[in-house]
Amino acid sequence: MIPTAYTEKEKNMVFQSEMLPHLDSMYNFAFRLTLDEDDAKDLVQDTYLKAFRFINSFEKGTNAKAWLFRILKNSFINDFRKKSKEPSKVDYQEVETFYNSEEFDNEIEATSDLRSESVQDLIGDEVANAINSLEVDFRIAIILCDIEGFTYEEMAKILDIPIGTVRSRLHRARGLLKEKLSSYAKKMGYLQKS
Amino acid sequence: MTSDKNFHEKNEMKQSSDPCNCCCLDSLYTILDGEASEENTEELMAHIEKCLPCYQQYDLEVAIRELLQTRLAKKCPPQDLLDCIREKIASITITQ
Numbered sequence A: 001m002i003p004t005a006y007t008e009k010e011k012n013m014v015f016q017s018e019m020l021p022h023l024d025s026m027y028n029f030a031f032r033l034t035l036d037e038d039d040a041k042d043l044v045q046d047t048y049l050k051a052f053r054f055i056n057s058f059e060k061g062t063n064a065k066a067w068l069f070r071i072l073k074n075s076f077i078n079d080f081r082k083k084s085k086e087p088s089k090v091d092y093q094e095v096e097t098f099y100n101s102e103e104f105d106n107e108i109e110a111t112s113d114l115r116s117e118s119v120q121d122l123i124g125d126e127v128a129n130a131i132n133s134l135e136v137d138f139r140i141a142i143i144l145c146d147i148e149g150f151t152y153e154e155m156a157k158i159l160d161i162p163i164g165t166v167r168s169r170l171h172r173a174r175g176l177l178k179e180k181l182s183s184y185a186k187k188m189g190y191l192q193k194s
Numbered sequence B: 001m002t003s004d005k006n007f008h009e010k011n012e013m014k015q016s017s018d019p020c021n022c023c024c025l026d027s028l029y030t031i032l033d034g035e036a037s038e039e040n041t042e043e044l045m046a047h048i049e050k051c052l053p054c055y056q057q058y059d060l061e062v063a064i065r066e067l068l069q070t071r072l073a074k075k076c077p078p079q080d081l082l083d084c085i086r087e088k089i090a091s092i093t094i095t096q
Helices: A010-032 A037-053 A063-084 A089-099 A102-110 A117-132 A136-147 A152-161 A163-187 B002-014 B025-032 B038-048 B054-072 B083-093
Strands: none
Touching: A010 A037, A010 A063, A010 A136, A010 A163, A010 B083, A037 A063, A063 A136, A063 A152, A089 B002, A117 A136, A117 A163, A117 B054, A136 A152, A136 B054, A152 A163, A163 B025, A163 B054, B025 B038, B025 B054, B038 B054
């Protein structure tokens, strides 16, 4: 790819108009990777600084969000994960045990209105817990495809892997997620009665 | 009404519990991900309507996707994040 030679003014304009609007998605992606608000903030800052430094390698008119996600993912894998504290596995196991427990089931069944805020929060937590417990490569695949809506081709570029690997990784990730979430999907009436 | 006909066909097929070997989960994913051609999508959707194992699989995949898209809370970036980024960029620009 031929680098674009932006003037200083153009650099700032491209950064303002094409990069900064993705701040919300970037922060959410960073949080899903680091599982920590402070770490997510640092990772997003690092990513934006790198994006600005290397902005000449961004071709105007191409997908800025995919370009930024690629930098963020690489920063996380190469630099950040090594420095950052590992998320506490014990905490997640405890959470998982609770959500798979009868206590959780009873709590849901005891509430007559499934749309109540507390039950909705529990479902949200359960979904987050299921995603967070996936190994990071699988977690990234689900976030990029099912939450951010990237195409297989964009995912292949973000992850630096062939499209065939994108498909097989998604397949595996979805299988794992299904094991964790299908009983909740049924319980919450997301599945049609057959 | 045609819907009656479809209903009967669907019910007839749904009574069958034979495992489905006619299509794989990957094809289903390409449709749900919007990666399949129009022709393949139509073909597979027509099949799903008539095949219980595929129909259940499809139903489950759609349900899980809905859970992910609607139940995962979006985090708001900290108020000062944008300002921090702008400040750092400004300091880079000045030092260059």
